[in-house]
Amino acid sequence: xxxxxxxxxxxxxxVATYGFAFGILAAEAGFSPLGIxxxxxxxxxxxxxxxxxxxxxxxxxxxxxxxxxxxxxLRYIGIVASVTPIxxxxxxxxxxxxxxxxxxxxFGLTLAARARDPSIxxxxxxxxxxxxxxxxxxxxxxxxxxxxxxxxxxxxxxxxAFTAAFIAIARALWPGPAALLPWLAxxxxxxxxxxxxxxxxxxxxxxxxxxxxxxxxxxxxxx
Amino acid sequence: xxxDHWLLIALLAGSTxxxxxxxxxxxxxxxxxxxxxxxxxxxPGCLMTALVAxxxxxxxxxxxxxxxxxxxxxxxxxxxxxxxxxxxAVFVIAGQMLG
Numbered sequence: 111x112x113x114x115x116x117x118x119x120x121x122x123x124x125v126a127t128y129g130f131a132f133g134i135l136a137a138e139a140g141f142s143p144l145g146i147x148x149x150x151x152x153x154x155x156x157x158x159x160x161x162x163x164x165x166x167x168x169x170x171x172x173x174x175x176x177x178x179x180x181x182x183x184l185r186y187i188g189i190v191a192s193v194t195p196i197x198x199x200x201x202x203x204x205x206x207x208x209x210x211x212x213x214x215x216x217f218g219l220t221l222a223a224r225a226r227d228p229s230i231x232x233x234x235x236x237x238x239x240x241x242x243x244x245x246x247x248x249x250x251x252x253x254x255x256x257x258x259x260x261x262x263x264x265x266x267x268x269x270x271a272f273t274a275a276f277i278a279i280a281r282a283l284w285p286g287p288a289a290l291l292p293w294l295a296x297x298x299x300x301x302x303x304x305x306x307x308x309x310x311x312x313x314x315x316x317x318x319x320x321x322x323x324x325x326x327x328x329x330x331x332x333x
Numbered sequence: 334x335x336x337d338h339w340l341l342i343a344l345l346a347g348s349t350x351x352x353x354x355x356x357x358x359x360x361x362x363x364x365x366x367x368x369x370x371x372x373x374x375x376x377p378g379c380l381m382t383a384l385v386a387x388x389x390x391x392x393x394x395x396x397x398x399x400x401x402x403x404x405x406x407x408x409x410x411x412x413x414x415x416x417x418x419x420x421x422a423v424f425v426i427a428g429q430m431l432g
Contacts, residue, residue: 122409142334145342152346161384162345172337176344178384185377186352189371191360209353251368265427267421270396273388274403274420280381281407281416282406289378296379300386312391322372323402 113230114216114237117223121215125156126249128275132160133253135271139167148255150247154211155301158182165270165311173298174311181315189217192256193235196220208232211291237248288329296321395431399424 129150136146153159157196162179166172179213180306193212197205214240224230278294300317363369389396403420410416 124413130415131417140334141338145334146339149342149345152342153349156379158345158349162341164388165383166337166341170337170356172341172344175341176348178380178390179345180348180352181347182377182380183352184373186349186365187356187360188373190353191364193360194357197357209357210350212353212425260390265425266426266432267399269423270424271417273385273392273396273400274417274424275413276381276384276388276419277400277403278407278413280378280385280418281404281411282413283378283381285374289375292375292379293382296382300383303388304390310379310387310391314380314387314411317383317386318376318380322375323344325369326409328346 111233111242113223114234115241116237116310117219117234118216118238118241121219121246125215125242126208126245127269128156128290129246129249129255130164130256131271131275131333133250133255134157134159134257135160135167135253135268136163136250136255137254138238138268139163140228141254143251143258145253146250147247148249150273150306151243153179154243154246155179155183155186157214160272160275171309171311175296178314186212189213193217195297196224196231196235200236204232204236206235208236211236212262213239213242215242289325291328292321295324393431395427398427417423 133146136149137143137161141149149159158179161182164173165175165178169175180299190209190212191210197209200208212235220235220238223234273278295318299320301315303313303316308316357379363373389400399420402423403416406412406419407416
């Protein structure tokens with residue numbers, strides 16, 4: 111657990127700065143610090159929390175916001191699947207914990223560490239996950255408290271913060287040039303659908319599916 | 334906080350826990366099938382791009398300029414915080430210059 115804690119620390123500090131910004135924005139959307147803490151522990155998937163709160167703030171639609179967040183979390187099927195061999199070595203209680211706290215930042219780190227040292231396993235994964243939980247929870251709550259105290263955040267461009275965060279997350283997800291056409295298609299289809307009057311949450315899920323369809327057409331040989 | 338806020342937390346938590354369980358129980362089988370594997374790999378990036386598009390669809394020129402600045406920062410630095418800082422600063426400046 112301690113090795114996991116030390117290994118994830120630099121990433122956890124990055125997560126905390128981003129959590130702080132999320133907390134400020136969630137306070138803007140009307141979430142209390144307690145609600146933010148509950149969300150951090152129960153959801154524990156940063157980008158989906160951002161996407162859902164952003165949709166909720168701009169449209170007020172609960173189901174649309176939840177759909178956007180849940181769709182983004184489809185990647186957890188792959189993330190948890192990749193650490194399943196490690197999870198199976200653990201007692202079931204810590205197995206559930208490690209599964210809940212496996213996320214973008216720690217699954218790759220754990221697999222990379224295990225490739226170098228086969229003795230690394232569940233406790234490392236759990237240590238990284240609990241460290242991230244502590245940093246994510248504390249930073250989002252701190253952001254919410256600060257956000258409630260600061261009036262007039264619009265002056266600092268807070269209205270653009272989510273869009274900028276999405277651009278940065280997209281950069282982190284960029285898999286290489288093969289994604290260019292699918293991503294352009296997703297971008298254009300989404301803009302068109304929303305301009306034609308579709309609800310934002312529907313437009314963006316359909317736009318993303320359009321991008322996937324283009325990927326299946328142009329990148330056939332990669333499957 | 335309203336009922337809607339708690340409902341959003343519950344729906345998001347429920348769906349995320351479910352997806353993690355699906356990954357644990359069926360993930361290996363899904364990743365063995367090229368169709369599902371590819372879908373799970375490609376979809377999140379497309380959705381993130383669509384989220385950026387949805388934010389810009391309702392925005393004006395200041396949003397577009399700030400988005401370009403943020404994109405360049407993201408490509409060069411790969412830092413979420415730097416990208417947010419540059420994007421927000423350019424958004425404020427562009428908004429003032431455009432009146």
